[in-house]
Amino acid sequence: MQLLLGQTIRFTADPFSNPLTDSVTHERHGAVAIENGRIADVGPADDLRSKHPQARVTDYGDALISPGFVDAHVHYPQTAIIASWGKRLIDWLNSYTFPEESRFGDPDHAAQIAETYFDLVTAAGTTTTVSYCTIHPESVDAYFTAAAKRGLRVLGGKTCMDRNAPDTLQDTAQSAYDDSNALLERWHGQDRLSYVITPRFAPTSTPEQLAALGALWAEHPDVLMQTHISEQHEEIAWVADLFPGARDYLDVYEHHGLLGPGALLGHAIHLTDRERDRIREVDASLIHCPTSNLFIGSGLFDMQGLMEQGHRIGLATDTGGGSSFSMLRTMAAAYEVGQLRGHPLHPAQLWWLATEGSARALHMADKIGTLEPGSEADLAVIDLSSTQAIAQRAARAEDIWQAIFPTIMMGDDRAIKAVWANGSCLRS
Ligand code: GUN
Ligand code: ZN
Incomplete structure (x- = not known):
């Protein structure tokens, strides 16, 4: 002992x-x-x-x-493009993120970045991360291999995209289902690793791909599903264009079987009242990424209002849209966002969010975060x-x-x- x-x-x-x-x-x-x-x-x-x-x-x-800190939403493949200047979300994805993510079909590159990533986050006191990988299965293998080597409990999945991304970064509805399923079978429950079904966000998936991933989730209801929602106004307008039949952004996910208690919804800044009520009703988790929201200029998450409503909320860096690997810096940014909304978070609330709160958002508070x-x-x-x-x-x-x-x-x-x-x- x-x-x-x-x-x-x-x-x-x-x-x-x-x-x-x-x-x-x-x-x-x-x-x-x-x-x-x-x-x-x-x-x-x-x-x-x-x-x-x-x-x-x-x-x-x-x-x-x-x-140890629990970082509930990251993109480890964006490690090397953190702190890239001057863009809003869609331009930032096209200018910086997609070119870098295109390199992760190379297992050596993926392994090297995964090693660097876990060196950086463990140096910052983080012991659990929930990562989007890239469309390449190699990127998932590299992530889980580097985490297992360090004995970490981590979660992650292959990011699925079959439209509105460069050709080099597109899969299909069928290959997204097949690759995700194979990776889930390979990694989920090995060591301390958990697979997460990962459609990037509504604009980069066809309805067919969202439905295929919804079907995969229905076959594996014990795994979590992560995606992005309502981060920037331009993105929300784009979703309305792409899915004219949907009531709102959340409805796109729900319609394709991608809303449930194990959903991790990143950002969730500009939600309508209906979306907030529905997310609460199904007990999905919201993941607040304050350094990212300030860095990309997305907006101010309504922590106070959503907590009062009883939402399940985790805290995250969102590297490399987020500007730090550190959950200390992330707590500071959550405090600053709270200040701008007129609700300063108490240090106890910040610390809880970075540990037990995030663990609760992952339905893992019986294992980590306390x-x-x-x-x-x-x-x-x-x-x-x-x-x-x-x-x-x-x-x-x-x-x-x-x-x-x-x-x-x-x-x-x-x-x-x-x-x-x-x-x-x-x-x-
Ligand atoms: N929305 C879709 N993909 C991303 C991403 O990689 N980062 C952020 N911040 N938002 C996204
Ligand atoms: Zn993200």
């Missing part, structure tokens, strides 16, 4: 629907016990030391032992005084949230003291 000592915060309830005092416990001198890849115990350090006297102890001092005993031991150990700027502000903190917030707003990979995955130390 391993015993990690440090500060801990544990959510006993969702801090959006419960007062803070009822939803979090903080241990100034806490401990997390790990055995066989799982969290075996959590509580005050003194208690756990006397309960487990034989355990090997790693003392992280004042650092915060957190669940420090609960029985959970898989994926952890990020956070130095709350990692730079001079942060340390001098944190020194004035009057409570744990004031101690954490400077790291949320100004922290980067220097704040990540150690990362544990599946009970083993991955980085320190």
Whole structure:
């Protein structure tokens, strides 16, 4: 048994629907016990030391032992084109994204980018990612191979597109179904890997392809399905043009069997009331990508309103539309988006979103995203005084949230003291 000592915060309830005092416990001198890849115990350090006297102890001092971050929407193939200047969504896809994604039929290129990607995200304290790969099955193999090597729990799937993309990036309705099915059979449930059925978004799929993927999902209802919805106004108008019979954007997905409790809907900024109600009714998940929404100029996600309505919401970087690999920077951007909407999110809400909230959005909160005993031991150990700027502000903190917030707003990979995955130390 391993015993990690440090500060801990544990959510006993969702801090959006419960007062803070009822939803979090903080241990100034806490401990997390790990055995066989799982969290075996959590509580005050003194208690756990006397309960487990034989355990090997790693003392992280004042650092915060957190669940590893869960990034619920990324495009790992866009790693090398992150921070590309000056375009809105459709132009950005055509100018930067599609040319880069075209290279992923080459297994060496895919493997090299997947390695770089997981080095970058684990350095940022992220232990679970949910990625769009490219249309090439090789890109999925590279992603899952690199994750399995590191013992990570990750999710992902082949991005399907059979129109409105370069020829080199198009599959067909039939090949999207066949390739997705073969990849699902190969990877889903292997190690800690989960397949996700992945139509990119309505504009790049024909109705036939959406229906084929809807049929595949109906055959495998236990897997998740991810796509994009209502990110920019131009995109919404394009969808209305392409699918004149649909009531709205969401209706396109629903009509083709692509709406259900396991749907992960990325962005979801400009939803109509009907769409919001229907998504809530079926309990699909919304994935908020704040750095991307600011970087591509998409708009301001209505976190407060959607949470009040009872939506299931995860947080994500959306690299490389998002401008950072770090969930700390992503929490900061979520805070800033909240400010622009007049609803500043509390640090507890931000931290919950980046861990348990995202895990809930993936229906995996029984496995990841918390420090609960029985959970898989994926952890990020956070130095709350990692730079001079942060340390001098944190020194004035009057409570744990004031101690954490400077790291949320100004922290980067220097704040990540150690990362544990599946009970083993991955980085320190
Ligand atoms: N919509 C469809 N594809 C993409 C993508 O790769 N990134 C973003 N941000 N939005 C999309
Ligand atoms: Zn995306």
